Amino acid sequence: MKHESVETNAGLLIVLTLAVISVGGLVEIVPLFYIDDTVEEVDGVRPYTPLEQRGRDLYIQEGCYACHSQMVRPFRDEMLRYGNYSLAAESQYDYPFQWGSKRTGPDLARVGGKYSNEWQVQHLIDPQSLVPESIMPGYPWLAENPLDMSDIEDRMLALRRVGVPYSLTEEEYERNVEKYGEEHARMFDINRAEESLVEQAQAENFDGNSATITEMDAMVAYLQVLGTMVDFSEYDDGHFAEFR
């Protein structure tokens, strides 16, 4: 094809330009979808329960991701501060994932279980009351706003469509029972989503206020599960190096 015919034909020029600049992206991204080891096989990673999932939605709604990443990188200083580096498998049910790269605040990938529920609640209401030098704004309304759970089923349906194994049919439910155990499988059943959400919020009462289920319940439930699904003591040093 002659240089001149490309330069004089705007449509052709656009098509060829797009073809050339997509090569880099295609070569780097497409193989990740069929290479076996992209997402490590690891025990324990499960979808979020309805309450945790609502917390995750609030995390995004309140813009937490603007300051907090959720990705511990494989460096010694990060291991010492945060714990084991993050695995791809750990965010396989995150749509979209919250890896991020901007850390105005600390990384939260392994914050689950590090502080008590009471600490999290107090810290979200007024961060400076616990960490005077913190620049994080307070989110006191989380403790006041009742949690809107009317659309939890729709939210789970949407996630199911992109690949999160929430169950709709009996067959899918049985499959979840086998994979995650009955207790969790019940939580992942879209048909009883609201019931499960209320059940978990009342049983664990994350915000310390048993009268209402607030946004704080959901947010703390989400924060407390972050990074806790995989038990790294089950795996040898080096196990995960085989995947990269």
Add this chain to the structure above:
Amino acid sequence: MSTQDNKKPGQGEDEVKTTGHFWDRDLCEYNNPLPRWWLWGFYATVVFALVYWILYPAWPIGDGFTKGLASVTYEHGDEEVTTHWNTRALLYRDMQTGEHAVRQRDMLEQVAGMEYAEILQDADAMSFVNAYGQGAFGTWCVACHQVGGAGVIGQYPNLSNDHWKWGGKPEQIEEAMVLGRIGYMPGYRDRLSEQQINDVSAFVLSLNGYDMDADAVEAGERVYSGHDAGCIQCHGAAGQGIESIGAPNLTNDLWGLVDVHGAEDDQARLQRVSRFVHDGAEREMPAFSEFLSDEEIKVLAAYVHSLGGGQ
């Protein structure tokens, strides 16, 4: 206009050549070749890429990828494992045999192997305790105990003053970290009348040098020692506290759970202490043996001790 502008481009010996295309009859484009340094730079990146492909994980093939010739060796149990170059293996190697990791581990073992009395006397050991302790304290303790161990009155104990409910010796601090602590004082709203609660609170304040109503103090002393309240069973006859059960000293004018010093006058102080006796309190510190090794806890205990208040 100069004469040059009238000439057609591409004419003459010293002129830059054009690409040879003409648009709208006489519009053409100079063909300036790239500078040589740029071109060689480009070739160099091509060569770099070829070398990179050979050494490091690079090309996807089927459901796997080329792993490259470069390798990383790290320890796995007693044996050495060699694997293709990747950042996770590099991390293991760095954690095991990296210069700083080894130095830190050696120091940690060395310091943890010493007695507390030795550590506190040894300048080298203490400089390690300070450096390491600051990091570990920042990760695990600061969320509650605050920067420098300042604590939060009513919530989290101050670690930088002389007030130690469970004892301020390094061994006692270590024990608190290993086992965790649950502090509990019952609320007296059902067992004492409001009057009695006020009296006993006045008595406790008087133990700390506050000038309270003499009648109330006298009545309060009887409540304090009396059977209904049983204050002496935990706080002792003289209010000196009992470390083994975490009952604080009530005579040193150091207040962890009631903000006595933040009150405006004696009336407000009395009110705050009464409120506390009325409600009671329960506080828990989690056990850290789950998160930290014995060596880390020992160094951290020495660090906390050195924050200012250790005994």
